[in-house]
Amino acid sequence: MRTYLSAALTLMMFSLAAATTVQVKPGDTLTRIAVRHGTTVQALQRANPRVNADRLRVGTGLRLPAAAGRTWTVRQGDTLSLIALRSGTTLGALLGVNRGLNPRLPLRVGQRVTLPAPATARTGTTTVVRAASIRVNAALPVQGRVTTPYQATHPGLDLAAPTGTPIRAAFAGSVVESYFDRRSGWGWTVVLDHGSGLRTRYSHNSANLVRVGARVGAGDVIARVGSTGNSTGAHVDYRLYRRGQAVDPSSVP
Structure with missing residues (x-):
């Protein structure tokens, strides 16, 4: 039983680490990574103080900033652009923290949308x-x-x-x-x-x-x-x- 719990805990910790760390891909810059994951260059730099922005190496692991946990409840007439506008963020950042959202499909009234951390x-x-x-x-x-x-x-x-x-x-x-x-x-x-x-x-x-x-x-x-x-x-x-x-x-x- 102790071995099972230890293995489960290890797997959970590995999953959490994987969810908050990304690897640098060929051609990546901090700006590209920030846009892709709905954050900012400054937040990435704060989370990775030892990383040289001008010398990113392919395969390097970058820690993603913690999410703020804010949400937006969709109202009648809302679109992703309007939500981004009203909540003080950008559409790219909004899509970055809502991986399941399809910008081509209409939103449902009452649907909850995660908001990026403010900078x-x-x-x-x-x-x-x-x-x-x-x-x-x-x-x-x-x-x-x-x-x-x-x-x-x-x-x-x-x-x-x-x-x-x-x-x-x-x-x-x-x-x-x-x-x-x-x-x-x-x-x-x-x-x-x-x-x-x-x-x-x-x-x-x-x-x-x-x-x-x-x-x-x-x-x-x-x-x-x-x-x-x-x-x-x-x-x-x-x-x-x-x-x-x-x-x-x-x-x-």
Whole structure:
């Protein structure tokens, strides 16, 4: 009996360790791992203080930050994007802690959705961005699949979704650009100004639905997904800038 209990306890401890530790895969960065598991680079660094972010080795085990245990009860009209917006998180982080959720299927009223742990500070490439300084919450512009994460060679997120899918403003603001960008290859593009030096760009659209000077609210439809410009498939190239410097969209609450 004692041997059985010891074996069961060992198995339980192994299962808990497996659930909170992940291995670095080829091509991984801390940003990719954070997006995949619904956390932040800063939280990963705090949980793994000895790991060098610039020299990740394939096969290295990383401890995932403990979940906060918060939940959201789905109400009439809720979508994953709206829940992310209202709870101060991102769609990518929400999907990361709710592995069974299919963003293409509607939510059920009364359904419980786990919320990611809140973060107190987020870091871009060289600029620290704090939620208190922005005073807004962001959601990803489409409920799409991240095909290209934020990285030095691509300072934005590519979100794949069917052509015509509504693209929604991540923040409230005003339209400062709405045009076909031939020079940069971004195709139909919308740029929003949100004040305090914050701007967002949405590119490769099939159609722009807003004009320069218009005011939009967070979650308002501003364009539709397409593949215009230099593009190989239907998606939105979503970028966020803080005083002209690119910031990882998945790091902003």
